[in-house]
Structures are given as structure tokens and as C-alpha cells.
Amino acid sequence: MAAELIEVPYIWKEGELIPWHDAQIHVLSVAVQFGSSVFEGIRAYATPRGPAVFRLPEHLRRLQDSCRIYRMELKYSADELTRGVARLIAANQLEACYIRPMVLRGYGTAGLNPVGTSVETYIAVYPWGTYLGEGALEQGGDACVSTWFRPHPNTFPAMAKSAGHYNCSQLIKADAVLKGFAEGIALSPGGLVSEGSGQNVFLVRGGELYTPALDGSLLHGITRASVIALARDIGIRVHETQIPRETLYVADEVFFTGTAAELTPVRSIDNITIGCGRAGEITRVLQKRLLDIMHGRTPDVFGWLTYVADVLVRDTVPV
Ligand SMILES: Cc1ncc(COP(=O)(O)O)c(C=O)c1O
Incomplete structure (x- = not known):
């Protein structure tokens, strides 16, 4: 059984929040035809200080790396994407969610050479539970x-x-x-x-x-x-x-x-x-330490959490 996709009101597209169902691309986009799209999978957790994103800078760095490897121009800085993520989580009133930034090649070229094709950037967020099911x-x-x-x-x-x-x-x-x-x-x-x-x-x-x-x-x-x-x-x-x-x-x-x-x-x-x-014992110890940090139940000694509220306060200029 495939995991259910739970819709929320908004998706971030090129700096704007647009209605979920308006995030459409053409069937002949290079991304659809040839899979020319790079993406990230990130989680935000409900913590006592509101939603916090786990290792957001590292995920955005990997997105930048993916774009570079595939010669795709990412038009947004890590800071702009960070603000986009925070604004989107807040607008969708989510406490915890999965975050899916995507950079994809759009419509306009017919052959296999991707160079010069338009590049579009999206961020989606949606609730997602335990990956391998309950328990x-x-x-x-x-x-x-x-x-x-x-x-x-x-x-x-x-x-x-x-x-x-x-x-x-x-x-x-x-x-x-x-x-x-x-x-x-x-x-x-x-x-x-x-x-x-x-x-x-x-x-x-x-x-x-x-x-x-x-x-x-x-x-x-x-x-x-x-x-x-x-x-x-x-x-x-x-x-x-x-x-x-x-x-x-x-x-x-x-x-x-x-x-x-x-x-x-x-x-x-x-x-x-x-x-x-x-x-086993080591699995349980490591799982507890990891989940405690993710959920803000223990001090974030490694500096792995980006609190949505901190990003929104730091910069109120919309991205
Ligand atoms: C193929 C593959 N391996 C490993 C991982 C785990 O990576 P991460 O811990 O960064 O989510 C993922 C998830 O993104 C993946 O898709």
C-alpha cells in the first residue's frame, strides 16, 4: 500500500505561496520525460518551541550539490530557501511535517541536451508519519x-x-x-x-x-x-x-x-x-538520543535544529 499524500493549502513556487493544486507542470517538461529533477527530503518536528527543522543547512547544501552535479542553476540561496521553508510551514499551520524542495527542468526543449532548459524551484510540505508503518x-x-x-x-x-x-x-x-x-x-x-x-x-x-x-x-x-x-x-x-x-x-x-x-x-x-x-540495546540508545534531539526533548548540543519561529523573527521580508 503506497503512503497517502495529505494535502495542505500552499506550495512554495519561485518565492510565492501558491494553492496546492496550482503547482502543475507540462507533461512534456524535461523533468517528466527524463526525470531531470533534484530534490531533498527533510523533516520538521513538533518541539516545545514550535516546529523545528532537522539539519536544514545540511539538506540545503546537498540540494545545492545535486544541482551543481546536474548543471542546474539554483536561483535561490540557502538563506532564501530557509526563509521559504519557514514561511511555508507557518502558512500551512503545521507543527510537524515532511519537507520536499524540488529543483526541476521545465518545458521548452525537445532533445536530450538539458543545457538551457528553464529550471523551476518548488517546496512542498505535508504531514507524514512513520515510514515503515505504525509501530x-x-x-x-x-x-x-x-x-x-x-x-x-x-x-x-x-x-x-x-x-x-x-x-x-x-x-x-x-x-x-x-x-x-x-x-x-x-x-x-x-x-x-x-x-x-x-x-x-x-x-x-x-x-x-x-x-x-x-x-x-x-x-x-x-x-x-x-x-x-x-x-x-x-x-x-x-x-x-x-x-x-x-x-x-x-x-x-x-x-x-x-x-x-x-x-x-x-x-x-x-x-x-x-x-x-x-x-537491540545499541539501536534503542541511539534511536532515543536521535529522536530526543529531533523533538527538542533534550538540549540540541550539536546545533541540529532550525526553529521556524527564529527564522520568521530574524527576517520578516517575504521570500
Ligand atoms: C537512497 C537513499 N539513501 C539514504 C537516504 C537517507 O538520507 P538522509 O538521512 O539524508 O535522509 C535517503 C533519503 O533521503 C535515500 O533516498
């Missing part, structure tokens, strides 16, 4: 190793979060779901563990944390970086390394990280129970 954060989900591999490094640049890449993610996800699993874990072209359809993967063995190195087949996840920082902060050794598939089956704990997935335990892979079949 997954506590109980975990069942995963399989996908029959689909991640693309080779010099095919689709893994550092860019580009819509076209997500055809691969959709193959991984659909394959897993149709076989009765919640998620698929894809291997790299070299046959080592890479990442899930839309999340990075970690495993725990002997009290230490392992995650695939950034080998050009997986996204540089911002939640991944956050979890590495949190783990090191409490003295857990983290290895970014090559991980053979079978290491997954013999891990004490496995979990996914991502903006959508947050930190979701994996309780089985290919029907092999992981550890004791529910969230």
Missing part, C-alpha cells in the same frame, strides 16, 4: 536483500539526490513489498551491502557499529552522519567499511537511518532473525 520504530521491520543492485558509481552519481535515481529505489521497494517484506537492502555493483531503497543501513556486532563506506553507490545520508556523530559521542566505535552480505545475517542488531525512516530497527533479513528479533 515500526519500536518493533522494527522485516527486510530482504534485493535482487536489484544500486547503480555503478559512474552511472548515476550517488551524491546527487536526483529523481531519476529513484527508479532504482522503486524497483527495490516494490520487489521487497511484493515479496512480503517492508524494505529491501540493495547491494553495490561489487556485491557488497550498499543501502535500502531510501535509507542507509547500520549493523552492530560486538558492541561496535558498522555501516557501508561512501563508495559511490549510496547516498551520503544526513541521518547516517548524525547517528555516527551520536555514537562516537557516547564512545561507540564506528566503522565505515566494506560489508559483505552475509554479515547482515550474523549481526547482533541492524537498523535503517534516513529522514523518512528516522532510526528504524530491522528484526529480520531474508527471514533470518537478527539478534533477538527486536530492537
Whole structure:
């Protein structure tokens, strides 16, 4: 079952707030024909000081990087996009939401050469619950190793979060779901563990944390970086390394990280129970520390939250 998209009144388009249903593009836009679109997935959390966006500067930096890799001109600075995000969340009266900035190639060219095509920027926000469904954060989900591999490094640049890449993610996800699993874990072209359809993967063995190195087949996840920082902060050794598939089956704990997935335990892979079949101790400790920071329940010692109210107060000039 696909996740439901919950509509809100406004979408940000090129600096203006427009009604949700007016955010339309032509069927022959280059983005529709060829997937020429880069985007971000960000979350804002309800905190005691109102909505706060998790690691907004890092997400906007990745959006800028994606645009640069695909030679798309991003007309807005990080500051302008930050103000756009804050204004949009406030206008839609959301306390918590998913945030989807998109930079896409529009209408006007017929061939494959994208250079010179108009570039349009949108930001959408909408409510979105737990990625792997109700209870997954506590109980975990069942995963399989996908029959689909991640693309080779010099095919689709893994550092860019580009819509076209997500055809691969959709193959991984659909394959897993149709076989009765919640998620698929894809291997790299070299046959080592890479990442899930839309999340990075970690495993725990002997009290230490392992995650695939950034080998050009997986996204540089911002939640991944956050979890590495949190783990090191409490003295857990983290290895970014090559991980053979079978290491997954013999891990004490496995979990996914991502903006959508947050930190979701994996309780089985290919029907092999992981550890004791529910969230292990290190998973639970890291998940609690991460979620506590995200929800503003603990001091934001890493400076990871951007409070919507602070942005609106800092600058009342509309973007
Ligand atoms: C393919 C893929 N890998 C990993 C991630 C996790 O990245 P992040 O933690 O920045 O959301 C995502 C989500 O954006 C993704 O789409």
C-alpha cells in the first residue's frame, strides 16, 4: 500500500505561496520525460518551541550539490530557501511535517541536451508519519536483500539526490513489498551491502557499529552522519567499511537511518532473525538520543535544529 499524500493549502513556487493544486507542470517538461529533477527530503518536528527543522543547512547544501552535479542553476540561496521553508510551514499551520524542495527542468526543449532548459524551484510540505508503518520504530521491520543492485558509481552519481535515481529505489521497494517484506537492502555493483531503497543501513556486532563506506553507490545520508556523530559521542566505535552480505545475517542488531525512516530497527533479513528479533540495546540508545534531539526533548548540543519561529523573527521580508 503506497503512503497517502495529505494535502495542505500552499506550495512554495519561485518565492510565492501558491494553492496546492496550482503547482502543475507540462507533461512534456524535461523533468517528466527524463526525470531531470533534484530534490531533498527533510523533516520538521513538533518541539516545545514550535516546529523545528532537522539539519536544514545540511539538506540545503546537498540540494545545492545535486544541482551543481546536474548543471542546474539554483536561483535561490540557502538563506532564501530557509526563509521559504519557514514561511511555508507557518502558512500551512503545521507543527510537524515532511519537507520536499524540488529543483526541476521545465518545458521548452525537445532533445536530450538539458543545457538551457528553464529550471523551476518548488517546496512542498505535508504531514507524514512513520515510514515503515505504525509501530515500526519500536518493533522494527522485516527486510530482504534485493535482487536489484544500486547503480555503478559512474552511472548515476550517488551524491546527487536526483529523481531519476529513484527508479532504482522503486524497483527495490516494490520487489521487497511484493515479496512480503517492508524494505529491501540493495547491494553495490561489487556485491557488497550498499543501502535500502531510501535509507542507509547500520549493523552492530560486538558492541561496535558498522555501516557501508561512501563508495559511490549510496547516498551520503544526513541521518547516517548524525547517528555516527551520536555514537562516537557516547564512545561507540564506528566503522565505515566494506560489508559483505552475509554479515547482515550474523549481526547482533541492524537498523535503517534516513529522514523518512528516522532510526528504524530491522528484526529480520531474508527471514533470518537478527539478534533477538527486536530492537537491540545499541539501536534503542541511539534511536532515543536521535529522536530526543529531533523533538527538542533534550538540549540540541550539536546545533541540529532550525526553529521556524527564529527564522520568521530574524527576517520578516517575504521570500
Ligand atoms: C537512497 C537513499 N539513501 C539514504 C537516504 C537517507 O538520507 P538522509 O538521512 O539524508 O535522509 C535517503 C533519503 O533521503 C535515500 O533516498
